[in-house]
């Protein structure tokens with residue numbers, strides 16, 4: 001069932017190197033981090049401001065606007081995590097919600113058909129529900145142990161993605177959780193359309209170089 005609205009091939013291409021970050025993940029100014037990641041070739045960005053040091057209110061809005069402007073200058077989609085009101089206020093390119101966040105069907109209704117809606121899914125059933133709710137992609141993980149999400153669920157391994165594909169889930173899938181330059185190829189070989197990365201980029205010696213290498217790893221045409 002293909003959804004009218006965002007073309008699924010465009011979504012698959014955008015998922016390839018899906019950088020996720022908030023100020024809590026950055027060792028330097030988040031604006032400089034995103035500049036380097038964009039220069040390195042990330043294909044989509046999710047603004048995920050979370051945790052005790054997260055910015056709120058006006059500060060969060062101002063940072064989001066700066067990061068959104070950077071993405072627009074590169075033609076890279078700017079996605080907001082969880083915060084639907086912020087996404088609507090910014091006219092962001094989309095929203096990502098988990099199972100405990102705003103209902104995906106409500107987010108789709110509020111955003112309209114042409115924005116990108118991502119949903120976290122841990123089972124094939126949740127994936128099918130997300131598709132029915134109008135999701136453009138699902139996030140599956142944690143694929144490997146992660147430091148970036150305090151309440152992560154049990155580690156799935158790349159097999160988690162193989163299982164979704166074997167269950168007949170054809171929706172664009174991005175793997176998330178503990179993905180590094182050393183294991184990203186396993187996620188792609190398991191049938192994901194891309195990898196979501198936080199600390200492997202934000203904590204890299206060279207942010208630009210790390211993004212560039214993820215781009216190279218994920219652009220393979222599947223032939224080793």
Ligand SMILES: C=C1C=NC(C(F)(F)F)=NC1=N
Nearest residue numbers: 081096120138139174176196
């Ligand atoms: C909890 C999350 C799970 N998956 C994703 C994404 F990679 F975008 F699909 N983003 C999140 N914030």
Ligand SMILES: [Mg+2]
Nearest residue numbers: 082097098101
């Ligand atoms: Mg969430």
